[in-house]
Amino acid sequence: MCKIKTIHTKEITETVARLCIEANYYLGDDVLKAFGKGREEESSLTGKDILTQLLLNAEIAAQDQVPMCQDTGSAVVFLDVGQEVWIEGGNLSDAVNDGVRKGYAEGYLRKSIVGHPLNRVNTGDNTPAVIHTRIVPGDSLKITVSPKGGGSENMSAIKMLKPAEGIEGIKKFVIDTVKSAGPNPCPPIVVGVGIGGTFEKCALLAKEALLRELGHPSPLPDIAALEKELFTDINSLGIGPQGLGGRTTALAVHVELYPCHIASLPVAVNINCHAARHKEAVL
């Protein structure tokens, strides 16, 4: 016998609203730690100075309860819905969007979404969110809100490699993507890499890779080694903080894998600016 847990949509709305605000005001300790380490090791004085400004900026944002960046992002929301959860009170997507609307209004966050990609009229409330729902075992609902800035999202890329191109092809694609992005995604960046799956699965893997806590390598030894190698190569490019030269180009490289078709080797690179924001809650 399994026990069904009931969660009301009101609670989901309130939680999403709170997470939108918290993600934009309070940068994670893992990112702050990475700034500190970068500043210590950075050989460019300009780069050191920029990292100092970023640490100070995060402190001011948290203290004054204001957004760390004026681009408060698209609201990307991950829902891990336990299969023993019953949602009452209405439509789950509406509950999430109500939360985004509330959080972006009450938190004085910028509304950056246009309702039609060609007509480009702002929806005025930062909805709709981009919602990724996963059904998982258990009787809880985990909500992760990850506000994603436009500048770094624009520098992301996906490529369907030939299996023969192998690990060298993957490394080249990742490095080329970061190199051509240069200063635009607001380095120091977090690089999320998806390898495998299908076209859309691969892009989602890259996005999920950005949610991993910085400083935690992949549990797979060969992938942890690849992450380390990519990290070293990216930080040898010379791009540096804000692209003004230096050695702190990436704060971390995270790689996620998924099985794929015998004919395919998809690779996706999702770049996050230094405002590597996400907050989660479990209901």
Next chain:
Amino acid sequence: MPQTQIKLTTPLSDETVENLRIGQKVLLNGVLFTGRDAAHKKMVELLDQGKPLPIDIKGQVIYYVGPSPAKPGQIIGSAGPTTSGRMDSYTPKLIALGLKGMIGKGKRSQEVIKAIKQHKSVYFAAVGGAAALISKSIKSCRVVAYPELGPEAIHELYVENFPVIVTNDTLGGDLYEEGLKIYAIK
């Protein structure tokens, strides 16, 4: 790169601008005008029709910014720079009219770099994403043109010690290129 820190007050003269070199840290004081895509488009449309601009940009500095909404009691919301490249197609015409400085983030086009050199102007980088910190240096803010554009309207900001880095100078120097050359490990 040199780490001298210079205090400047706007409007900027040709002589001031000519003395700036890439990599220098500058604290800007005085008036800055905000403007991004929509305001630039409107200004250049006026120029193409032979009409005057709504603001006199001679000697002035434009900051590419679209702030977050101000909280009650705040002068302005978080106000970090936006990507300058989107303004590149409009910028040379404004530089030719006497615009002496721009603040944003990211590389400029060859046309902008050429106009900076030819007409004596300067491009400063502000730290992208340091928006809460930057807004502390903004002491007043009022709309002076195109109120219909909302957050994209042209605002006149009065700033104190607004931190920027000289990124393109009148000698044709480009810190994005130089920085890469110095710090890339082959």
